[in-house]
Amino acid sequence: MRRLRIVYAGTPAFAVPALKALITAGHHVVAVYTQPDRRSGRGRQLKYSPVKSTSVTMGIPVEQPGSLKNEEALTALASYEPDVIVVAAYGLMLPRPVLELPSYGCLNIHASLLPRWRGAAPVQRAIEAGDRETGISIMKMEIGLDTGAVLLSRTIPILPEDTGGSLLERLAQQGANSIVEVLADVAGYLKKAVPQDEALACYARKLSKDEALIDWHCPADKITHKIQAFNPWPVAQTYWLGRTLKLLEARTLVYQGGEPPGRVIGEGRDGIDVVSGKNLVRILRLQLPGRRAQTAAEFINGQSLLGQTFSR
Secondary structure (H helix, E strand, O other): OOOOEEEEEEOOHHHHHHHHHHHHOOOEEEEEEOOOOEEEOOOOEEEOOHHHHHHHHHOOOEEOOOOOOOHHHHHHHHOOOOOEEEEEOOOOOOOHHHHOOOOOOEEEEEOOOOOOOEEOOHHHHHHHOOOOEEEEEEEEOOOOOOOOOEEEEEEEEOOOOOOHHHHHHHHHHHHHHHHHHHHOOHHHHHHOOEOOOHHHOOEEOOOOHHHOEOOOOOEHHHHHHHHHHOOOOOOEEEEEOOEEEEEEEEEEEOOOOOOOOOEEEEEEOOEEEEEOOEOEEEEEEEEOOOOOOEEHHHHHHHOOOOOOEOEO
């Protein structure tokens, strides 16, 4: 295997396993590009991204330009003389001069089976849509949004217990394995890259807090998928006695009764059962504002919800 000079571009925790895997595989990561530090927390302190924290610990030079579209940023990037740029949830668009800079181009570790779920939130949208599988695509980047040819795809099942967070963690490790596999013979994989079928493409729009409120008139499957997908952010919510309840984990049960949507008709150690537009939503974990997350059994030890109605 040829030892490649790699510029790595990524920001969140999803991008950390692949960075570590490239170094373990013997490649020379000459620089890491990540988003500028953000202020967070009560003290509004500047906080490193997970990728920056990892890079600093490993002694890799870190670059944090606000844009890659100016001549200064392009000159700095070119000075690293990368054979390839590997991108994983970086958060900045790569202009054409950047895409054309490395001899092997720019390769993206994308968390879906392209062309399904292009865009910002492929993992969460796959769960929300009720997909039974997803995966990792290693894609040759071009100007379009996740439109480039695919060098390698690896599929994993979406489990009933998967949340947006847990599935993202599994995909991060799969992405790390996949990019190492591709870079072991990058020229060969580039020759065999498969163009995407535009007719099958769909867009995974960015998540927002505005869509987190549950409509209990929807079918239980749709509600359950949203609850699982939106954990850990933006977190599905409902109203109860004027307070906001965060819903963290749920399952679907068959139900043919006539109670109105949002009515709690059962509670116990196995969960809290809520009527929906079709079937029941069994809530397994939930959280009140300012409190820790609790299992349904822990929650009802302090207060009963039986007979009460959740609202939108």
